[in-house]
Amino acid sequence: MSDVLLFSAGLDSFPAWHYLDKPPALYFDLGHRYRDQERAAITALVDRCGIEVSVSRELDLSRWEADNAIIPLRNVYLAMLAANRAERIWCVGVKGDATADKSPQAFRQISQMITDLSGRPVWLDSPFWQMTKTEIVAWYLGQGLPAGNLLLTFxxxxxxxxxxxxxxxxxxxxxxxxxxxxxxxxxxxxxxxxxxxxxxxxxxxxxxxxxxxxxxxxxxxxxxxxxxxxxxxxxxxxxxxxxx
Structure with a gap:
């Protein structure tokens, strides 16, 4: 089964790259307001860690970005586009996440929708549904990985x-x-x-x-x-x- 990690160079997706044994990563530049900072963080992490990241600008959702930076249905859009590249899509959610498009139930529903409409199995999931952000950072440090690299995330x-x-x-x-x-x-x-x-x-x-x-x-x-x-x-x- 082919895998891809939706990567934002954030404090969740960077440890996830290590946790999942360094799968191919995919970043969608959605035109959102902090995309320049994310792109800079990606560059820094690629240079430091050798992450294989594909950058795509095939979808601009900036017009739908709310004042609080939320883009409705963001993960639905990302999953549909990532499904053109892989069968298993890792999109990082953490323990307690319960927004409309980021929760274990939402990911199951999105997976089923894409599977039904594409005619092939597609699985959207997070490796961290049972871990908090604090626990994710603790896991990362427990592997002996450098704390300084976490500070390169955005x-x-x-x-x-x-x-x-x-x-x-x-x-x-x-x-x-x-x-x-x-x-x-x-x-x-x-x-x-x-x-x-x-x-x-x-x-x-x-x-x-x-x-x-x-x-x-x-x-x-x-x-x-x-x-x-x-x-x-x-x-x-x-x-x-x-x-x-």
């Missing part, structure tokens, strides 16, 4: 052309959590734990069960690692409070 949804990680987006926050929990000090334009949204949104959301338990545990472990003390939980108003 995982940020900033809107300008700067090559540094902004530290003020959800992608940067997840990157920081997985690295700091493995003892890696990574550069960011702004320290992610100082991002106002961490205290205003993420701390309450992690406490109230908005996110899975494993996400909350890793989030608070990372804050503890840098000595960040989250604000105390807000107490519900009482009748007496309302009379003041």
């Amino acid at each position: 995982s940020c949804s900033r809107t300008d052309s700067a090559a540094t990680h902004c530290g003020r987006c959800s992608s940067c926050l997840r990157r920081w959590i997985s690295l700091v929990n493995n003892g890696i000090d990574a550069p960011f334009e702004t320290d992610p734990w100082t991002w106002a949204r961490v205290a205003d949104y993420y701390v309450p959301a992690m406490r109230d069960g908005t996110y899975p338990d494993h996400r909350a545990e890793e989030f608070f472990a990372a804050l503890d690692a840098v000595g960040f003390v989250p604000p105390p939980p807000a107490h519900p108003a009482t009748a007496e409070d309302g009379q003041r």
